[in-house]
Amino acid sequence: MKNILRLLAAAILVPSLATAQKPFASRAGEISFHSSTPIENIDAVNRKANSVFDATSGAIEFSVLIKGFEFEKALMQEHFNENYMESNTYPRSTFKGKMTGITDEQMTKPGKYEVNVQGDLTMHGVTKPVSSKGIVVVEGTTATATSTFTVVPEDFNIAIPGVVRGKIAERIEVKVRIPYTRL
Amino acid sequence: MNKRSFLLVAVVAIAVALVLGLRSFSAKVPQAEGRSADETTTAEALFTAFNSDEAAANARYNDKVVRVSGVVRSVQPEGDGRTTVTLETGDALGGVVCEFAAGADHGCTPGASVTLQGFCSGFNLDVLLQRCSAVPNAS
Numbered sequence: 001m002k003n004i005l006r007l008l009a010a011a012i013l014v015p016s017l018a019t020a021q022k023p024f025a026s027r028a029g030e031i032s033f034h035s036s037t038p039i040e041n042i043d044a045v046n047r048k049a050n051s052v053f054d055a056t057s058g059a060i061e062f063s064v065l066i067k068g069f070e071f072e073k074a075l076m077q078e079h080f081n082e083n084y085m086e087s088n089t090y091p092r093s094t095f096k097g098k099m100t101g102i103t104d105e106q107m108t109k110p111g112k113y114e115v116n117v118q119g120d121l122t123m124h125g126v127t128k129p130v131s132s133k134g135i136v137v138v139e140g141t142t143a144t145a146t147s148t149f150t151v152v153p154e155d156f157n158i159a160i161p162g163v164v165r166g167k168i169a170e171r172i173e174v175k176v177r178i179p180y181t182r183l
Numbered sequence: 184m185n186k187r188s189f190l191l192v193a194v195v196a197i198a199v200a201l202v203l204g205l206r207s208f209s210a211k212v213p214q215a216e217g218r219s220a221d222e223t224t225t226a227e228a229l230f231t232a233f234n235s236d237e238a239a240a241n242a243r244y245n246d247k248v249v250r251v252s253g254v255v256r257s258v259q260p261e262g263d264g265r266t267t268v269t270l271e272t273g274d275a276l277g278g279v280v281c282e283f284a285a286g287a288d289h290g291c292t293p294g295a296s297v298t299l300q301g302f303c304s305g306f307n308l309d310v311l312l313q314r315c316s317a318v319p320n321a322s
Contacts (some may be wrong), residue, residue, distance in 0.1 A: 027280075027308065028261070047261070048280065050308050067245060067304035068311055074210045091241060091305050 023054040024107060024143060024180035031064050031176055033151075035169040042076060042168065044069040051178050053145070055104035060117065062178065063094045084158050085124055093123040095130075099145070102136050107143045108182065112136070117147055126156040134176075144179045214284070215301045216316035218248050222303075226253030226279040230272035233306035241305060249312060250300040251279055255291045268299065269309070277308050281315040290317045 029049030051062035097119010134147030253270035264285030301312030
């Protein structure tokens with residue numbers, strides 16, 4: 001999160017930076033995940049992810065509060081935070097990496113661009129490399145980046161008791177949708 | 184108590200336990216509307232608390248109904264009918280962000296002094312309050 005702060009502060013507080021060099025940012029990124037098993041489907045969404053994308057270097061970061069994920073059922077939300085993600089100990093999940101396949105100029109030019117995202121995902125105190133393809137759709141002053149990838153809970157030391165293991169998918173689908181605007 | 188009465192009481196007790204268990208299992212995530220606040224503060228004080236000592240602020244405010252008063256910085260309608268109201272904190276980057284469900288009457292306009300309450304979810308450049316409601320006629 002400190003890197004996001006530094007990027008945001010630099011863009012806002014250094015007016016000599018040319019407009020084309022200012023990064024793109026979002027504070028309304030949407031991260032959702034879906035787990036499907038024959039016993040139960042589990043869905044949750046967080047609509048307040050923060051992200052910064054520097055199209056010149058390709059550097060991209062995002063940060064999301066674990067307690068910000070919303071479930072339909074209170075018990076699911078409670079188990080997610082207290083038993084699985086231990087959000088009191090690990091309050092945030094972050095991603096730091098690079099998004100390639102789109103230039104700074106293209107980020108403000110209407111169109112649809114295929115991108116690749118690669119970097120380190122940190123969750124529950126564990127950092128793992130992830131990579132996925134994505135799409136950036138530019139309309140007006142907003143460039144919306146979307147991507148889907150999967151995570152295995154056990155890869156991030158998330159222990160799921162045997163008695164409920166059948167209720168949670170072995171691979172969880174994560175969808176990311178981040179509307180960027182130039183700072 | 185004879186055997187028949189004991190069985191009757193046992194059946195009733197099990198039925199009650201099942202109903203209560205089913206209710207607990209199916210219960211929706213609670214909204215802040217109508218609840219008494221666990222903590223009452225200003226937007227500036229709340230932001231300062233998280234910005235200066237996040238761990239202490241997490242312990243004090245997270246998962247609690249926090250009633251916060253302040254000046255509205257922005258009101259942002261979201262695509263799905265929800266509204267995000269951001270309160271001024273005196274910080275150029277961060278604010279207190281209050282999420283309102285679709286159809287909720289937040290009654291906020293930029294520049295107005297308001298009192299809102301919601302469940303605190305922590306700090307991520309902004310302090311996040313979710314499932315918020317407006318507190319009318321708060322002094």
